[in-house]
């Protein structure tokens with residue numbers, strides 16, 4: 001059997017992503033071998049490929065590196081003692097985060113406890129899109145302790161994390177405001193959010209008395225959004241690069257503020273898969289690329305204007 005992978009041998013532009021063949025790995029004790037159906041592409045894959053951020057710093061002496069943290073697929077084989085699944089089960093997982101990655105592979109070994117069983121009602125596409133973005137959305141809202149009836153502003157509600165954060169916040173019965181370009185106004189309004197076109201005017205011109213800010217953009221955009229907040233508001237800023245600066249400014253203004261690094265929690269993914277299966281959460285797939293077009297998939301994420309998630313089809 002062949003195991004095609006997409007890897008980088010040095011940091012740089014999307015063209016650094018190259019397909020090669022590797023051995024199909026053998027599952028060790030407690031692991032299962034997964035035949036990967038879909039891998040999702042996240043901004044952290046793109047930043048690490050470019051040599052930016054902590055995962056790049058840690059991996060720079062260990063290239064080549066195979067990106068990818070989100071997978072769905074079928075269980076193929078078992079290491080000693082692995083007994084949670086049977087051959088052919090559909091599984092999904094948030095794997096190898098943040099150092100190892102490895103999701104852009106046709107076959108990957110994963111500790112069985114890191115995987116969730118995908119309910120029959122959910123496609124493998126939706127299951128691959130959910131882990132990193134869904135858990136970031138849920139954990140950001142949990143950190144902010146968003147309560148029923150509160151006003152929350154989610155910057156970048158149309159993105160991979162944002163569209164799930166909007167829906168989870170609405171399920172909490174919060175009043176949800178979000179920012180997007182004109183192209184996404186209808187989409188976000190249909191989900192049930194009050195959508196603000198950031199190209200027309202900054203959020204601070206349109207909104208006040210916000211209890212919770214979930215910042216998925218960072219930088220100047222986040223600093224502007226601080227002007228929308230009520231006394232004692234809570235801020236969670238998700239992009240790591242500007243987190244320190246935004247937290248300092250927010251705290252100077254009297255708000256509680258924190259950055260975050262998403263933490264893979266298989267039980268939380270179980271819950272989100274259940275929410276999708278009963279229609280409480282809808283996963284938006286912008287486009288699925290064959291694995292041979294990983295370069296185009298990274299270019300799309302770099303455009304900064306992906307609605308929902310994009311996937312690599314690892315068997316095409």
Ligand SMILES: NC(=O)c1ccc[n+]([C@@H]2O[C@H](COP(=O)([O-])OP(=O)(O)OC[C@H]3O[C@@H](n4cnc5c(N)ncnc54)[C@H](OP(=O)(O)O)[C@@H]3O)[C@@H](O)[C@H]2O)c1
Pocket residue numbers: 042043044132133136155156157158159160161162179180181182183184198216217221238239240260261262301304305306307308
């Ligand atoms: N700390 C962590 O653990 C963690 C985890 C996950 C993600 N992140 C970070 O969180 C950020 C969001 O991740 P993501 O996966 O959601 O990214 P994404 O899917 O690439 O976000 C794309 C979205 O951003 C929107 N957008 C672009 N510029 C905007 C602006 N000025 N105002 C409002 N919306 C804007 C776009 O909407 P329009 O097309 O309508 O402009 C698009 O829908 C990234 O920086 C990512 O690296 C951090």
